[in-house]
Amino acid sequence: MSVAMAACSLGLHLSPDNNNNNNNNCFKVLEKSICSVSMLKTTSMYDTIKPSFILHKTRLSSSGFTIIPRATAISNVEDGNQGVADIVPTPIVIIDQDSDPDATVVEITFGDRLGALLDTMNALKNLGLNVVKANVYLDSSGKHNKFSITKADTGRKVDDPELLEAIRLTILNNMITYHPESSAQLALGAAFGLLPPKEQVDVDIATHLTVSDDGTDRSLLYVETADRPGLLVDLVKIITDINIAVESGEFDTEGLLAKAKFHVNYQGKAIIRPLQLVLVNSLRYFLTRPSTEESSF
Known part of the structure; x- marks a missing residue:
């Protein structure tokens, strides 16, 4: 599989399979728990903090299992120069x-507010990844920390949506752990942070979906909606379940919102208008329908 995309991308080369069993197996989250991720102690600014990951068997839309980080108690913030x-x-x-x-x-x-983020890089290594290079740049929006990541076993980029989601949740967990004030700005803060968001996003209002041609061989799908754990995996599954291939992707977490761009095609061609409507309606139903509690079954 190859992958590609910008911003918060998730390049995915996922060809749809008409065999439902194969599709389900492709996206079944590996049932394992990742506990006590050891953090790299870089300076005396850090107390030893070991955030843990809990594998919850909760019904999160179409993805049966999702790795959800739980923030641990904070002793010190990475940079101590910000005031309350x-x-x-x-x-x-x-x-x-x-x-x-x-x-x-x-x-x-x-x-x-971010420091060198060596703790985050070490947590990513515990997911079976290599950080091959890192750099920092500043602009008017703040300090940008960039890592180039490959899979340790293959040396290639990540093309598995479940691993991409694990990367995203690992980073957000570390941000909540070392910067508890970020908890109120993130969807994960509602359940797993120390400070829940003051306001919840109305998913019906926040959800925007568009499909446009991106040349003759593919289309561009844009999704904006309320963020939650497992969203990336679920979006890819819904798209491929209707036999649309995801060539590459881009996935951004911006506070309480998730914004994704996917390059998609149907049998190697741009998606025709009727199929665009099917895709948009499927995603809209999935993203905005009321969730059913597992206990009701």
Whole structure:
């Protein structure tokens, strides 16, 4: 599989399979728990903090299992120069599969509050990944930390949506752990952070879906909706379940919102108008319908 995309991309080369059993197996989340991710102690600024990952068997739309990070108690914030009265910036995590043909590029921004993020890089290594290079740049929006990531076993970029989602949740968990003020700005903060968001996003209002031609061989699908754990995996599954191939993707976490761009095709061609409507309606139904509690079954 190859992958590609910009911003918070998730390059995915996922060809649809008409065999439902194969589709289900492709997206079944590996049932394993990842506990006590050891953190790299970089300086005396850090107390030893070991966030844990809990594998919850909750019904999260179409993905049966999802790795959800739980923030642990905070002893020190990575950079101690921000005051309580400061305006908390919007956390942004970008997974980019377009800018580098050989690696998945991750970009993390949280104003000017982030340090070297060596703890985050070490947590990514515990997912079976290598951080092959890292750099930092500044602009008017703050300090941008960029990592180029490959799979340790193959040396290639990540093309598995479940692993991409695990990367995203690992980064957000570390941000909540070392910067508890970010919890109120993230969807994960409602259940797993120390400070829940003051306002919840109305998913019906927040959800926007468009499909447009991107040449003769593919189309561009744009999705914006309320963020939640497992969203990336679920979106890809819904798209491929209607026999649309995902060539590459881009997945951004911006505070309480998730924004995704997918290059998609149907049998190697751009998606025709009737199939565009099927795709949009399927995604809209999935994203905006009321969730059913597992206990009701």
